[in-house]
Amino acid sequence: AQTVTQSQPEMSVQEAETVTLSCTYDTSESNYYLFWYKQPPSRQMILVIRQEAYKQQNATENRFSVNFQKAAKSFSLKISDSQLGDTAMYFCAFMIRDKIIFGKGTRLHILP
Amino acid sequence: DGGITQSPKYLFRKEGQNVTLSCEQNLNHDAMYWYRQDPGQGLRLIYYSQIVNDFQKGDIAEGYSVSREKKESFPLTVTSAQKNPTAFYLCASSIWLAGQNEQYFGPGTRLTVT
Numbered sequence: 001a002q003t004v005t006q007s008q009p010e011m012s013v014q015e016a017e018t019v020t021l022s023c024t025y026d027t028s029e030s031n032y033y034l035f036w037y038k039q040p041p042s043r044q045m046i047l048v049i050r051q052e053a054y055k056q057q058n059a060t061e062n063r064f065s066v067n068f069q070k071a072a073k074s075f076s077l078k079i080s081d082s083q084l085g086d087t088a089m090y091f092c093a094f095m096i097r098d099k100i101i102f103g104k105g106t107r108l109h110i111l112p
Numbered sequence: 113d114g115g116i117t118q119s120p121k122y123l124f125r126k127e128g129q130n131v132t133l134s135c136e137q138n139l140n141h142d143a144m145y146w147y148r149q150d151p152g153q154g155l156r157l158i159y160y161s162q163i164v165n166d167f168q169k170g171d172i173a174e175g176y177s178v179s180r181e182k183k184e185s186f187p188l189t190v191t192s193a194q195k196n197p198t199a200f201y202l203c204a205s206s207i208w209l210a211g212q213n214e215q216y217f218g219p220g221t222r223l224t225v226t
Contacts, residue, residue, distance in 0.1 A: 009152075033213045043200060045217035091154060097208060100145075100215050104154035 002027045004103035006092050012109040013082055020067075021077045021106050023092030030054075032096045034068065036077045039089040039105075048090070051075065082110050115139065116218035118203050123223045125197075133188045133221050135203035142207060144186035145215065148172060149200040158201075161186055190223065197225045 004025045013019040025034070036048040051059045051068050058066050063083075067076045075094075079086055087110045092103040116137045125131045137144065143162050147155040157170030161180040175194025180186055186205075190197045203218040 035214060043220050045202065045204075045215075047214055050214055095206075095213055095215070099157075099160065100206070102155040104152065 002029075002094075002096070002101050004092055004094060004101055006090075006103035006106050008106045009104075010107040010109070012111055014111050015082060015084060017082055018078060018080050019082055019108065021079075021090050021092075021108065023075045023077070023103060025073050025075065025092070025094050025101075025103075027073070027094065027096065029096050032094050034066075034075045035093045035095065035100075036064070036066070036075075037091045037093060037102075038086075039091065040085075040087070045091075049077065079108075084110050084112060086110050116203060116205055116216055118201075118218035118221050121219065121221060123221055125223070125225050127225055128192045129225075130192060131190050131197075131223065131225075133190065133201055133203075133223065135186045135188065135218060136184055137186075137203075137205045137216075137218075138184060139205055139207075139216060140183070141205035141216070142183070143205060144180065145204040145206070146170075146176070146178065146186070146188045147202040147204065149202060149220075155202065158188065190225075197223060199223060 032053045034051040038046045038048045049061045049064050063080045065078045089105045091105045093100050119134045145160040146158040156172050158176050159178040161167035177189045201221045204215040206215045
């Protein structure tokens with residue numbers, strides 16, 4: 001079965017600190033995409049970052065970066081210089097062909 | 113602007129009534145999806161459609177029905193057979209192209225059944 005596991009249900013960090021959210025997944029496929037989505041209190045799902053599984057280089061988007069370990073099936077998200085607006089639910093997901101599977105999410109609180 | 117619209121944002125129904133949630137996209141995406149979100153459960157796939165006039169059950173299809181008569185539209189009906197219909201419902205669409213794969217989401221509909 002294809003699964004995504006986020007082992008941290010909830011986290012809190014001080015503003016300006018760096019935080020890492022964990023994600024592991026399980027699939028026998030070799031061609032897939034990995035994502036981190038953010039869901040703020042408005043509940044709109046927002047794509048944070050995307051990683052193609054065939055690329056070894058870790059994706060970065062401004063303050064957001066990933067640590068992609070394909071052999072270990074690990075895909076963690078690092079948020080640098082965290083801001084109050086980063087407070088949200090974060091979902092890890094992977095996409096195979098046109099089907100996407102989500103983890104249960106990590107609720108992140110950025111404290112002033 | 114291209115995107116996905118879901119209406120209404122909040123919906124209230126009495127138990128025993130069927131209710132249809134709207135989802136429209138103008139992104140020219142082939143695939144469309146319905147998810148249900150409950151606290152602590154993440155997103156669970158209800159139904160998805162890869163092309164017009166075709167759709168497949170997701171993980172929790174019981175008590176739901178869909179249609180895909182047009183590429184732009186993928187309405188979801190929550191029937192009276194759904195035992196616990198109160199939830200947040202998200203519609204999404206996607207296209208499978210090299211380097212462009214992701215799901216785009218609508219703003220969601222909060223359904224409350226009493």
